[in-house]
Amino acid sequence: MKFLRNFIDKIKPGFQEGGKLYMFHSFFDAIETFLYVPDTVTGPRGAHIRDAMDMKRTMMMVIIALVPSLLFGMWNVGHWHFLAFGEDADFWQTFWFGFLKVLPIIVVSYVVGLGIEIIFAQSRKHEVNEGYFVTGFLIPLIVPVDTPLWMLAIAIAFAVVLGKEVFGGTGMNILNPALTVRAFLFFAYPGWMSGDSVWIEGMTKNAGMLVDGFSGATPLAEAAAGNVANLPSIMDMLIGIVPGSIGETSVIAIFAGAIILLWTGVGSWKIMLSMFAGGLLMGLTLNLFAVNPYMELPAWEHLLLGGFAFGAVFMATDPVTATQTEKGKWIYGFLTGLLAILIRVLNPAYPEGVMLAILFMNVFAPLIDHYVVEANIKKRLKRAQTKG
Amino acid sequence: MLVNIKKGLDIKIKGKPAARIDTLDDQGLYALKPTDFPGLTPRLAVKAEDKVKTGSVLFFDKYRPEVKFTSPVSGRVLAVNRGERRMILEVIVESDGKDEAIDFTKADPKDLQREEVIKKLMDSGLWPFVRQRPFNIIAAPGDKPRDIFISAFDSSPLAPDNEMILKEHKASLQTGIDALARLTDGKIYVGIRKATVPESVFGEIRGVEINEFSGPHPAGNVGIQIHHIKPVNKGDIVWVINPQDILSIGRLFETGRLNAERVISIAGPEVKRPGYVKTRIGACISPLLEGNVEEGRLRFISGNVLSGEKISRDGFLAYYDNQLTVIREGDYHELFGWIMPRFHKFSTSMSYFSWLMPKKEYRPDTNLNGGQRAFVLSGEYEKVLPMDIYPVQLLKSIMTEDIDKMENLGIYELAEEDMALCEYVCTSKIEVQSVLRQGFELMIKELG
Numbered sequence: 077m078k079f080l081r082n083f084i085d086k087i088k089p090g091f092q093e094g095g096k097l098y099m100f101h102s103f104f105d106a107i108e109t110f111l112y113v114p115d116t117v118t119g120p121r122g123a124h125i126r127d128a129m130d131m132k133r134t135m136m137m138v139i140i141a142l143v144p145s146l147l148f149g150m151w152n153v154g155h156w157h158f159l160a161f162g163e164d165a166d167f168w169q170t171f172w173f174g175f176l177k178v179l180p181i182i183v184v185s186y187v188v189g190l191g192i193e194i195i196f197a198q199s200r201k202h203e204v205n206e207g208y209f210v211t212g213f214l215i216p217l218i219v220p221v222d223t224p225l226w227m228l229a230i231a232i233a234f235a236v237v238l239g240k241e242v243f244g245g246t247g248m249n250i251l252n253p254a255l256t257v258r259a260f261l262f263f264a265y266p267g268w269m270s271g272d273s274v275w276i277e278g279m280t281k282n283a284g285m286l287v288d289g290f291s292g293a294t295p296l297a298e299a300a301a302g303n304v305a306n307l308p309s310i311m312d313m314l315i316g317i318v319p320g321s322i323g324e325t326s327v328i329a330i331f332a333g334a335i336i337l338l339w340t341g342v343g344s345w346k347i348m349l350s351m352f353a354g355g356l357l358m359g360l361t362l363n364l365f366a367v368n369p370y371m372e373l374p375a376w377e378h379l380l381l382g383g384f385a386f387g388a389v390f391m392a393t394d395p396v397t398a399t400q401t402e403k404g405k406w407i408y409g410f411l412t413g414l415l416a417i418l419i420r421v422l423n424p425a426y427p428e429g430v431m432l433a434i435l436f437m438n439v440f441a442p443l444i445d446h447y448v449v450e451a452n453i454k455k456r457l458k459r460a461q462t463k464g
Numbered sequence: 465m466l467v468n469i470k471k472g473l474d475i476k477i478k479g480k481p482a483a484r485i486d487t488l489d490d491q492g493l494y495a496l497k498p499t500d501f502p503g504l505t506p507r508l509a510v511k512a513e514d515k516v517k518t519g520s521v522l523f524f525d526k527y528r529p530e531v532k533f534t535s536p537v538s539g540r541v542l543a544v545n546r547g548e549r550r551m552i553l554e555v556i557v558e559s560d561g562k563d564e565a566i567d568f569t570k571a572d573p574k575d576l577q578r579e580e581v582i583k584k585l586m587d588s589g590l591w592p593f594v595r596q597r598p599f600n601i602i603a604a605p606g607d608k609p610r611d612i613f614i615s616a617f618d619s620s621p622l623a624p625d626n627e628m629i630l631k632e633h634k635a636s637l638q639t640g641i642d643a644l645a646r647l648t649d650g651k652i653y654v655g656i657r658k659a660t661v662p663e664s665v666f667g668e669i670r671g672v673e674i675n676e677f678s679g680p681h682p683a684g685n686v687g688i689q690i691h692h693i694k695p696v697n698k699g700d701i702v703w704v705i706n707p708q709d710i711l712s713i714g715r716l717f718e719t720g721r722l723n724a725e726r727v728i729s730i731a732g733p734e735v736k737r738p739g740y741v742k743t744r745i746g747a748c749i750s751p752l753l754e755g756n757v758e759e760g761r762l763r764f765i766s767g768n769v770l771s772g773e774k775i776s777r778d779g780f781l782a783y784y785d786n787q788l789t790v791i792r793e794g795d796y797h798e799l800f801g802w803i804m805p806r807f808h809k810f811s812t813s814m815s816y817f818s819w820l821m822p823k824k825e826y827r828p829d830t831n832l833n834g835g836q837r838a839f840v841l842s843g844e845y846e847k848v849l850p851m852d853i854y855p856v857q858l859l860k861s862i863m864t865e866d867i868d869k870m871e872n873l874g875i876y877e878l879a880e881e882d883m884a885l886c887e888y889v890c891t892s893k894i895e896v897q898s899v900l901r902q903g904f905e906l907m908i909k910e911l912g
Contacts (some may be wrong), residue, residue: 077799094811109835117763117794117830120774122880122897123789123887124765128809128816130834134891137815203835213529232709247838247892340815345844396825400842400856449857453872460697 084108089136102197106204108113135206139213141333142390145323146217148316150174152326153221156319157277177277178322181216184225186234189215196241206381207246207253207396208236214254214390217323218383218431219261220274222440227268231260238283251438255431262431272297275319294319294380296420300427304369313380324386334389343393346402347409354413355379356362362421370421378417387416387430397438401448412437466658467692469679471850473885475621476808477499477769478825479790485727485740491561493509493748494536495554495780496522501592502901503601503908506533507848514541519566521720522555531602531794534589536724536744538564554780561864571628571718575641581646588722589616589810592783593709594647597687597696598876599904600704609703611650611694617657617677619684624787626707630665633711638669640714643706645671655689681770682850687882691851695876704713708786728781732769733827734758743781749788750778761793761831770884771897784813787908796833802834809833812847812889837892845896848885851877855886859896862903867910870903886912 089098091104108114109132118124119234132391151167153174158165165173189212190204196226197204219228239256240249276292295318298306308318324330359375366372379385392398392412394403399408412433419429426432498506506527510516516535525531537559545554568588573581582605585591596603603609617626630637644652652674656664658678666674675693677683686704696702708726715723724745731738736756743752749764765772767785775781781788798804810818810826816823845855853874861869880897887896 080799081797109510112797112799113831113833114835115795115797116832116835118832119895119898123884123893124763124769124772124774124830125828125888125895126831126833127813127891128806128811128833129813129889129891130802130893131837131840131891132834133813133815136803205837205840238853245838247840251905340813342815344842347504347895393839395843398842401854402843402846405843409865445857449854449873452852452854456697456872457854459695460699 077444078423080111083286084111095123099198101192102202102204106194106197109203131206134342135209137336137342138210138390141336141343142210142323142330144212144332145326146178146213147171148321148326148329149217149322149324150178152316153177153277153322155317160276160279160286160290160298161282168309171393178216180225181219181221181223181228181322184228185215185232188229189236192233192236192241193245196245197249198234200245202245205246206411211236215257218254218258218321218386218391220269221277221322222274222280223261223268227261227265228257230359231257234260234410247396249396250442252394252433254436255438258431258437259406262452270297283416292319294382294427296320296427299373299381300420300424302369304373307377310377313377321383321386324383325351326415327380327385330385330389330394335394337389343389344395344398344405346408347393347398347412348388350406350409351413352379353393354410354415355384355388355417356413358414358417378420382420382428383430384413384416387434388403388413391434392437395440399441399444399448401445404441404444404448407448408437408441411440465695466676466678467683467689467818469677469683469688469692469850472680472682473812473848473889474619474680475769475828475888476823476825477621477791478827479731479738480622480825481624481729481731481738481740483625483740485629487744488743488747488751489561490537490563490744491559492751493542493556493558493780494744494746495556495748496533496535496746497554497780497782498523498533498552500604500783502599502904503727508544508552508555510541510544510555512541515539516541516557516568517564518724519568522557523552523590525602528605530586530605530727531591532586533592534591534722536746538562541795546648549678556780564723568716568722571717573639573646576646578646581643584716585643588716590709590713590716590722591703593713594703595705597690597702597704597879599908600687600879600905601908603701603703607701609648609650609701612644612648612650612652612703612705613655613686613687613690613693613709614672614707614777615655615684615686616664617655617684618787619657619681619769620770620884621681621873622729622731622738622787622789623684623768624727624731627664627726629740630711633714634665634668636664636711636714636718637707638714639717640710640712641669641671643713643717644710647703650702650796653689653693655684655686655693657684675751679850682848682882682885685879685882687877687879688850691877698871698876700876705785706786713820719911726786728786728788730756730790732765734760734762734790735793745783746780748778748780751777753777753790757790761795763791763793765789765791769828770888771881779848792827792829794829794833796831798831832893834891834893835896839892839894841891844882844889844891845886848889849883852881853877855896858903859894861897862899862906865906867907875900875903876908 091101126348151171154170235256243249272293359378362371415433506523507526509521521532539560542556542558547553592602658676663732702910721837766782
């Protein structure tokens with residue numbers, strides 16, 4: 077691989093200050109540091125050795141954790157398409173169909189998002205931050221498969237510029253960027269983000285060719301309509317053979333991802349656990365005061381429905397937009413779970429509450445941290461006053 | 465009291481010093497570096513070619529002329545090296561091997577007044593051994609410290625074994641402690657490693673209160689120990705001193721002469737025969753390295769790998785350090801290194817395999833292992849900082865120069881070394897200690 081290194085070293089001066097291609101230096105840096113860990117050494121004072129962990133590996137762990145959900149999502153897209161149109165297909169045909177439908181969404185997500193990131197990194201003279209590698213991977217997993225690509229592109233541009241870059245880029249943003257994309261789509265194009273047809277590939281365009289009696293309704297929509305009896309089996313919900321956003325349906329695949337995140341310590345177990353606890357508690361509370369079938373739904377079943385598991389494992393745990401203090405994480409996760417189920421069940425305007433609950437708590441995360449830190453300050457002041 | 469430190473990290477590195485003390489002859493070069501004392505504005509008292517004795521003043525503090533820095537050997541001043549804006553970097557003395565010393569008159573510290581003890585320490589140039597918290601700077605002679613803290617053990621990677629160094633010198637240690645006892649109305653606290661009580665030399669020393677500490681680094685940092693015994697509040701001043709330096713103080717009172725002797729460890733994976741050497745403060749390291757290091761591009765560190773200072777191959781040990789560490793430089797590119805299994809690199813992350821090999825000793829280098837980023841992950845620093853302090857919030861308050869917040873979040877309790885592990889584990893590769901140092905400088909400037 078020596079020739080690759082030699083080649084990079086040969087073209088590098090062109091991208092450095094004063095070079096002809098200086099305007100592309102962030103792009104060049106991104107590629108170079110992707111290929112090679114830089115030869116930067118530690119400074120003359122301070123820690124002379126550093127842990128082998130870096131941002132790229134951290135973000136890569138999240139992507140690896142997302143792969144099971146993506147692969148299952150691809151299969152699921154094919155499965156529901158063929159089911160809706162009454163066609164027979166074997167496993168590989170099903171998967172291949174879904175792969176071809178999801179791939180363009182991934183490509184649009186990365187091209188638009190990374191393009192903007194690189195432009196901003198360039199103008200700030202920063203290195204391109206790895207954060208978008210995860211965001212770009214999350215976006216395809218939380219949108220309906222039939223979302224038009226141009227819509228997605230607009231939403232991504234909105235989320236990356238106004239949700240992230242205006243705050244200063246990765247590490248400075250208030251809102252989870254991937255959820256900002258979804259929220260933008262949800263409010264700008266509500267017809268494409270809810271209803272019964274957007275979850276099944278081809279259903280919006282070819283509604284006439286459907287199998288008789290086929291409904292593309294998600295389990296959440298069924299439950300919200302009070303048709304609790306129409307809910308799929310628990311096994312189908314666990315495996316994820318239900319209509320929904322591309323990557324959110326399979327609880328088992330999400331669980332596999334959760335194990336990777338927890339093992340590597342990249343995702344906070346405190347947030348995951350407390351969010352499930354919050355959701356469960358709200359579910360139980362609703363059971364107590366139930367006046368309709370939806371409120372009677374067993375609390376634990378809520379955790380399998382919709383985007384709850386995906387949100388708890390991959391969205392609420394985003395370290396930048398979550399609380400940063402350890403005590404704060406308990407509060408943040410718990411309230412997110414509580415709110416998610418509350419919105420889902422009691423607010424008819426929003427079939428799913430997870431997205432809004434997480435975004436809402438993103439906004440409040442700094443406030444929670446503030447009070448946790450304030451308690452530490454008070455303790456220190458008190459200690460100073462009571463001494464000797 | 466027994467304090468169990470749970471948070472922290474022991475980084476296992478090859479090249480632990482063997483329990484063998486070599487003696488070097490006294491000839492050669494020694495240097496005092498004003499840059500070892502943060503915030504000091506030095507005034508020279510000598511010029512090149514001047515003859516000096518052991519204990520002659522080389523330079524002093526411009527704003528507190530009574531704080532003097534004296535020659536560890538007798539001989540002649542070889543050079544005064546200056547850097548940018550004529551800042552004094554090093555005052556180098558060439559030893560004549562005779563060790564002709566100025567007589568500061570011996571005395572039993574128990575018979576002396578506090579002022580007399582202080583004056584003797586100042587005149588002989590031993591005063592800078594005494595540092596204060598907050599800010600880890602040379603103590604102000606006018607202050608009355610609440611207490612004095614001593615950590616008897618060093619828990620940092622490849623640290624020298626203080627107990628071994630001190631055990632032959634109990635009498636001098638006792639005299640040194642007696643002198644320190646004159647300086648405070650409070651107590652002298654000594655922190656020792658748990659379960660070493662029967663063997664610890666401090667076990668037989670009178671006039672100290674002993675606390676035991678267990679757990680990983682930074683359990684041996686005096687700042688961590690203070691935090692757990694009796695924390696530094698706003699308005700408090702406590703003094704700290706390294707254990708070996710107490711010996712020098714003891715010998716000063718016993719003999720009336722400055723004794724700048726020091727046993728230092730030479731350690732690290734690139735050292736062929738890691739061990740100890742008896743030399744003096746500010747020794748030039750090149751004779752220590754003669755035929756004793758591996759080939760390749762190396763980094764020579766005065767101090768430990770977490771908070772030491774890079775010096776050149778013919779550089780000088782820093783004033784407070786009694787450790788020389790040699791590791792490889794890491795200026796290489798590694799193809800797809802960030803995703804490789806990297807069995808040879810240590811990491812606290814479970815995405816590597818260090819957890820499979822808890823006993824393995826590593827051969828680290830100075831590669832940053834990534835690029836610098838904004839704060840992204842949370843909860844990392846808290847795992848290696850055994851203090852009731854919010855490290856990231858404190859660092860952010862320093863970055864935004866919010867003095868009140870820095871004070872409220874506990875900056876008075878910290879020294880750079882206490883947050884060295886935070887810097888080590890940081891995924892965003894933030895220069896934690898440098899930020900903290902800026903915080904100290906800002907506080908000192910603002911508080912006057």
